[in-house]
Amino acid sequence: MIFQCTQSLYATVSLYLSTLVALSSAAIYDQYSDIPLGKEYDFIIAGGGTAGIALASRLSENSAFNVLVLEAGTSSVGVFNITVPYFATRTVLQYDWNLTTTVQPGLGDRWLFFPRGFILGGSSSINGMFYTRGSSDDFNRFADTTGDDGWSWDSIQQYLALNEKLVPPAGYPNTTGEYNPNVHYYHGAVDVSLPSFSQSIDSKVLDAVDELGGIYSYNEDVNSGSPLGLGWLPRTIDSEGRRSSSVTAYLSDESNDKLDVLVNARVARVVPTSNTTLNSTARYSFRTVEFTQDITNVTLTQITASKEVIICGGVVGSPQILLNSGIGNSTTLLAAGITALVDLPSVGQNLSDQAFIANAFLASTTNTYDDINRNDTVSNEVLAEWMGGDGQGDFQGAGPLGDTFANQISYYRISEELTDEYGDFAAGATSPHLEIYPGNGYFIAPPTTGYYMTMTTVVVSPVSRGSITINGSNPFTPPIIDPGYLTAKFDIVAMKEAFKIVYTFLNASVWDGYILEPPTGLPSIPDFFTMNATELDVQLESYIRNSTGSSAHPVGTVAMSAKDASYGALDPDLKVKGVDGLRVVDASAFPFVTCSHTQVPVYVFAERAAVLIKTSWQQ
Template identity: 45%
Template sequence: MPALAAVYDNIQQLPSTSYDFIIVGGGTGGSVVANRLSENPTFQVLLIEAGPTNEGVLNSMVPYLAGALQKTIYDWNYTTVPGVGLNNRTLDYPRGHILGGCSSHNNMFYTRGSKDDYDRWAQVTGDPGWSWEKLLPYILKNERWSPPSDGHDTQGDFDPSVHGFSGIMFTSLPSAPQPIDDMILEVTKEQPSEFPYLLDMNAGRPLGLGWYQGSIGNGTRSSSATAYLSSKFTTRRNLHVLLNTKVTKVHPITGSPAPLRFGLVETTANLLLTARREIILSAGPINTPHILMNSGIGDRNALTEIGIRSVLHLPSVGKNLTDQPIAGVSYSVSSNDTLDNLIMNKTLQAIALAQWKLTRTGPYADAGPNFIAWARLADNSSIVRQFGDPSAGPNTPHLELAPFSGSAFFLIPQPGHFVGIASVVVTPASRGSVTLNRLDPLGKPYIDLGYYKSEFDILAMREALKLSQRFFKATVWRKYIIEQVAPPANATSDAELDEYIRSFSFTTNHAVGTAAMSAKNSQYGVVDPDLRVKGTMGLRIVDASVMPYITSAHPQVPVYAISERASDLIKNLWN
């Protein structure tokens, strides 16, 4: 079976314990780096993934079943610490424990954010290579735009001039119409000042309402595993993929002078693997700082307190966690034609799954909403005047609104028919952290999302809910909507809305920033602009944790862009 020769289920099967590059984490970033480095046949590349393969995992293939991998063996099954801004609630925090990482079980939103987001990265790092202009070729290198699986005419639904058609990861528009699509488009005509029609949200200025774009091809999820680690690539003689193996620590080579030269990777079996050139941490915004701190890289005082010998004092490790809170509004409706029929009816689900298996079409070929709206708070709003503007610039939305048909998101599925909007603060001012469990440092980390620690965020979410309510005030909804069910219809004061937000917000699972990049000589941050860990040699980070600021987007596209550029940085250095 030569096609599987380079994929190993356990560490004992490895043909060697020494490689040029060892990449820790086979998620969104690590899969890209493994693929691109192994393009050079002289590099021996090992990719280590803690979870199992994605091959044959149906719930990772069917777009509609995106959330079905949570609380399974394909999830790290993390939970957050009680959130002060969430009325001390804890939240489930799913992370992909599967080849492809979170790209194998996210909601497949293909959103790049604004050009301002990337230009701010370039500014704070002092590296113009992180600007929108310089990263756009890498974004296009990643993308392979494809028609929706039902083949309908998409002219006027997107701008082909801003997309890539010869990349490696499929992207597409929705293939299955939803009952509320025409009404949503009617709102853009009735309320063009607040909800202008947006031809393409990925052109650098995502302000307005446009069609959802997803990492889907031929009605099937396109993940970093399916795109970058297909058998076409894993048959390379120099690419080795090790599954079911958790990395716990990285170590400097004994006797290496400053800066420390890292070259040893430790797994749960206490087995050591050697990286002759570089270790690349791509374990994600939770597990990357977890590995660093267990390796003695982090805040010296905090590590010493729990008995970990400090190897390198980098106080920023695990700090700056930035995530986007989500809440929303929901209404009962007079129609019996909503996605609640599918949500509640197992017979219809079986029919939809059979259709997907046969033709890759139907409701199971899509991931969720067919539209997304993006909005900015006014520059003269009292919120911005009082707390400042955490966004990257005038092209950048503060809020994301995703209209949906059905009771998903905010209601436990129940009899009836509903419509609603998922509301997200995409430029939060609050910050959280990842820290070690003092009693069991190698156990599950403490994840503090920091939601609503900043007053800006609670006020911005309040405005998001009010904007969503105004969306449904359009006359096109007049005979459709019966009554508001979330927030409760009698929750009309700001204080009542704030209480609803704190009691019912949950997470988008969009953590970034816990090993942030900063300028070369900066006294804060974890990696330099070339993504090498400050004060080290042979140790680099390539995942969402290096983002100094979150983008006004879902993180997967920025991570793909980071990873494509990082691969070139590494190849150019070692070639």
């Protein structure tokens, strides 16, 4: 559903959004010909997403560097549906690449929509805005895997500080006890806030935690590095109830003439600018980028960086660009009609995504968010509230639209009995296997009737792996995406455990009479605890395989590894192995997915990459 508002309300919204355009439009170009003639660049960044914009901004802080970002999508500045936080629940296909996976045997031979932002700011412009860092174990595992202590939890705190700016929520509600002030940062680039609007289920959720205890215990701050338990959910939303993306956070300096952004620019490949010999081994230098602004009548333009090309195309785009450039598995490249230049078999492999199910239980209430996304009258009312109530443009972000779709989030480990049998694939002993969060309504597009409570279940430490491969020699043909969902036994076992946790939570006395019906395919709450164990197991497995989707947290397709490792695609400094002048900075560089939403770790990678790159060129 795409929001429809009255003409007067639309005019007011448009006036407001036009003020945002001035913040970041100075360096954004629609056409390459509009860029000042003869301008040369030290760094060219392929991809203006979460990582690309943050990295570009940090590099351009050095007055000696000129930086160009090539973004395939359109500008996000002033786009209405992505500015209002709650409207993240409304899929707008024009801002997505509209990719799909291959048929997934682990999902009952279904294919899935594979979300990926096709807009400046990338997925930071369309995501659910969850601000979750993951566990300390996640980053310590990065450090152990790469042999670089700079990726450890203690070491990355400086980059969290550069990124996070904790601000009061819209309306300045009392948030005492909802977070630990000592584990947050207050002077970074991206606005982060706690929930501003109370959901009707908030008190019930917290009462259930008090009643149950144990694994359900309250966690004062899930971002402390120890996320287990249930706590309040910070999100990347500013104090006026607006989305804070890489664009709003990092492109707000009008006077920055060191950074240019070209939108509608599709990168085809990187091209060698030289071929040197080191220790009798040929070594290519890739500092030229080939792109087009018209994939219908393709005319390729080449531009060369004097220092480095940095690929920030995301888990799909980065391996696709490398493979189209002849960097990958030589055998498969030749089979696709690509000249193999650098044999790097790990490119496109190790794809990992978190299996996700939004489980909507019918509830005995009308006090949910469901009518916001199915009733234009209600939608207009809450929009007017978000804009200040009087329609005069105070823009205080009041009401439900100034928040995302969940106020709390919780993390759990599966039982020791199961880890003994299937292995423990979390990053450490205090890291979760599962994420569960309650939502006061049906996730995304609700049915025409009924009111719901959604318990979303996510396997955050999955074992299943897949791949990204190119589909021929045309660089603009969508790649073959095979995430391999639920192909590892551990993942299906873990998701079953998630349902035991959900049902036990909803069986707390505070929910008596609240849940009317389970999602189709699941047993009622009483039946869950009385069914034959084998029958329950069969029913859960069928439901899971037929309901699982993508969490939109894919990682790992250009993974970093130790400098001397025989596997992996990147060194710990994010340089592509075996070549010069080329790095990759985005979630594709993660060797493992963090037990979190991936937005914050991507920002961490961008912030650290900026420091590494600046340091290397200042020596």
